[in-house]
Amino acid sequence: MSAKSALPRTRSLLAAGAAALIAIGGLTACGEEEPTREKNSSSQQDGAKKDAPKEDNNKQMAPGDTASYKNGLKITVSKATAYTPGEFSAGHKSGNKAYTVTISLENTGEKDINAVLVDVNARAGDEGKKADKIFDSENEAENTFDGELLPGKKATATYAFSAPADAKHLDVEVGYFDFSTKAAHWKLPL
Numbered sequence: 001m002s003a004k005s006a007l008p009r010t011r012s013l014l015a016a017g018a019a020a021l022i023a024i025g026g027l028t029a030c031g032e033e034e035p036t037r038e039k040n041s042s043s044q045q046d047g048a049k050k051d052a053p054k055e056d057n058n059k060q061m062a063p064g065d066t067a068s069y070k071n072g073l074k075i076t077v078s079k080a081t082a083y084t085p086g087e088f089s090a091g092h093k094s095g096n097k098a099y100t101v102t103i104s105l106e107n108t109g110e111k112d113i114n115a116v117l118v119d120v121n122a123r124a125g126d127e128g129k130k131a132d133k134i135f136d137s138e139n140e141a142e143n144t145f146d147g148e149l150l151p152g153k154k155a156t157a158t159y160a161f162s163a164p165a166d167a168k169h170l171d172v173e174v175g176y177f178d179f180s181t182k183a184a185h186w187k188l189p190l
Contacts (some may be wrong), residue, residue, distance in 0.1 A: 033070055035184040040064030060187040072109020073149055073176060078102040080170050080188040086138030096162040101172060104156045107149045112181030115145035117177040120159050125167035134160035
């Protein structure tokens with residue numbers, strides 16, 4: 001077989017492989033588990049706040065609410081707290097305001113959970129502008145989880161975000177990349 005005749009066959013095989021990956025990804029996405037919401041007693045009491053999300057508000061949770069998954073992973077996001085980034089921090093934009101959020105993980109399941117697979121992102125305000133992460137070791141803004149979370153154990157990390165000064169809320173998304181769970185969302189008043 002000449003190199004010229006092998007080229008269309010190679011392209012066909014690559015196209016078939018890509019189609020298979022897309023199909024597998026589509027099947028995985030169809031079977032993703034939605035998180036179950038557990039309301040924190042303090043978020044129930046704060047339910048009267050005008051900025052607190054409602055049950056039907058795109059499934060967003062309030063500060064202190066917990067997202068629970070069948071594998072035993074529980075994720076809780078605190079309220080957003082204004083803070084001043086340290087002298088050697090990175091990621092804070094001039095003119096923006098800085099906020100920290102505490103995220104807690106708990107493994108109530110029977111198997112280890114790889115905390116490295118937890119991903120946290122945020123958008124700010126009605127326009128949904130990306131809120132950049134502020135890396136600030138001086139103020140213990142780690143912006144990451146690491147290691148294995150054993151059954152019955154908890155892990156907590158502080159995330160810092162730079163949001164436009166006029167933003168009234170921070171939408172925080174916490175996902176767990178195990179290809180079977182959907183990300184959970186919190187709406188945090190600023």
